[in-house]
Amino acid sequence: MPRLVDHDARRREVAEVAARLIAQVGVERVTVRELAKAAGYSTAIVSHYFADKRQLLLFTYQAAAQAAQARVDAVLKPAPDDLIGSIEALLPLDEERHREWQVWLSFWGMAIGDPEFAAEQRRRVLDTRKRIEKVLRAMAANGKLPADSDFDLIARELLTMINGLAVQAGFDPADWPAERQRKVLRQFVAPMGVKD
Amino acid sequence: MPRLVDHDARRREVAEVAARLIAQVGVERVTVRELAKAAGYSTAIVSHYFADKRQLLLFTYQAAAQAAQARVDAVLKPAPDDLIGSIEALLPLDEERHREWQVWLSFWGMAIGDPEFAAEQRRRVLDTRKRIEKVLRAMAANGKLPADSDFDLIARELLTMINGLAVQAGFDPADWPAERQRKVLRQFVAPMGVKD
Amino acid sequence: MPRLVDHDARRREVAEVAARLIAQVGVERVTVRELAKAAGYSTAIVSHYFADKRQLLLFTYQAAAQAAQARVDAVLKPAPDDLIGSIEALLPLDEERHREWQVWLSFWGMAIGDPEFAAEQRRRVLDTRKRIEKVLRAMAANGKLPADSDFDLIARELLTMINGLAVQAGFDPADWPAERQRKVLRQFVAPMGVKD
Amino acid sequence: MPRLVDHDARRREVAEVAARLIAQVGVERVTVRELAKAAGYSTAIVSHYFADKRQLLLFTYQAAAQAAQARVDAVLKPAPDDLIGSIEALLPLDEERHREWQVWLSFWGMAIGDPEFAAEQRRRVLDTRKRIEKVLRAMAANGKLPADSDFDLIARELLTMINGLAVQAGFDPADWPAERQRKVLRQFVAPMGVKD
């Protein structure tokens, strides 16, 4: 009987290596050879677990998105109205999340001129916005936000800020230490009329 | 007597074509051949006017940045404290500026893993922020803003918003018509205590 | 006690599947993976039952040759001088034999540049010619053919015709229905002075 | 001004090298690298002059077909009813034509499973048959053949013989010296009632 391998686990493993590489050199400069070397396999490993290099990248993108979501969910599970917490789970406040944003930024570049990745990006933005909106509604239910707020608009503003912060911190982390990011975040949230 | 050619004009011309191509297919998928064809020159055009493909791209980046700056300057010259106007000169409110942001987004992808382009990006962000700060100070001088405002912080917030809006509008222009962008912009600016 | 497997039967089974595949896609495009899938085994099937992919193909070639011979023998057993019958047993008159010729044609292509397969092909031609010659001598013995005929030459002519027909019918079966093949066959045989 | 090159001549040159290689190792084992080496160019030469390796092979096939036709035409121009001559122009009677048939045989193998090459093969067969038929009609016009002959059928028989001879001579040239091929040819033509 042959050695059996958890196919999905191996895919995630490869995708994880890919993400690390992307953060370092950019999606478009990730080569199968480099990836294989970094993962400790031969170049054929990619074709073994993915139909295509493209499929690997798509999977990597989605895996990264899921990881980010999971982080947010972990915050919201005990406190479904923890707006600040769920946003901070997304911001590049530490090394790990900084690296994650490097990956997003790189994928954005790829999405220009690649309709499928652009669509994926749109999907993710929409999804994140809906989650933020849900948090806002939970806040309203708890009296932390006026019930007649324009939840969609506020969610858009918040996501706008998140993306904007991430872009800047992504390219200039030294100029955007966690404290400064949090300060801007508070500044944005303050005028929303949030009550504690 | 050799035919004289305006070297710099030719460089700008090529960069303009490059920018158009980048917006369509992404920086990393722009090939010298495609560029030459689009520009109506031979493939040797790059080596002729630029040391390198890389230099061409860098020049393209800088040229695009200058064009954006010029647009802002045109607004500020008659009205140095026109905050909304100068910001709107940057947002992807119409087809042309949308295309310009596609170029930025694409360059961001390239900047991941390319220190020189990342530095260029940092430079540009800093520069833009300084310009916004200058507008804010002009506003303060005209009594439109409290004199003790944290100009740096506000400029950061505004640029954060600009980048955030551009990312989202860049990938989903249908979801971000000019009016919606302006609405978010006003929403951001309102709590700043701007007086007219 | 290990499960006993009829090694040879398994080899023939695999070769049969290989022949089917060859007729569809050509020898050179038959992959072990595809073959394994079609046969319902794992990719290691080849190494198990054959030293090599090459040996598998050689075996397939020989098995196909034997099948054709068996068909001829079945005709000649009851009637050793049935020239027309034995030739028709070789011609691509129906779907099955058409498929068989696809296999031969494909192997011919492989034989170019492959001395071993070329030798195999020569062997088969020689063998078939000898069998035809034997039929001719049987005919002579039965008074159906002048005893002083040049049996070798006639056999060569007949095999020439068989191969020629098969090539054309192989690539254009619609243009070579059984009837037309038989017509040409009769036309060739007629001047030989065959008596019934 | 750049060095100009006769594009078509270069294509024919490359195709000629390809044909030589095909006769040696078989179409499917011709690699771009080997071809480039044999032609004295870099591997990029193929993509330079052909869209594809496949296109190169198709071109090679067609170029070889044209060369064969030209040889036949050269015979028929001064003597449009020279049946034997035009057929001999096709048979593998010398080294050059033997090599040419190696190429055909190899392409046949490729045509199995490749509809486009199979169609090309059908086209060529049909074309050659029509040319033979034309010769037959010229013969009839000159009283060398009964006017009511079944020209189509005779042409089919002759082409059948040509192909059959070529296959056998192709794989066993030692067994098929020119004289033997001619002998079979005469044997075939004799019963047709040709008058000189």
Place this chain on the structure above:
DNA sequence: CATGAATGAGGCTTCATTCAT
């Protein structure tokens, strides 16, 4: 100044084969 020809490096992918289980 400008070009088309030609290159060499390197990318992705496919495939027969080997190996531990």
Place this chain on the structure above:
DNA sequence: TATGAATGAAGCCTCATTCAT
């Protein structure tokens, strides 16, 4: 006996760059 995992070699192709003209 039989398997799925994994490999390394090799294939085709693309591309930025160089060079003679």
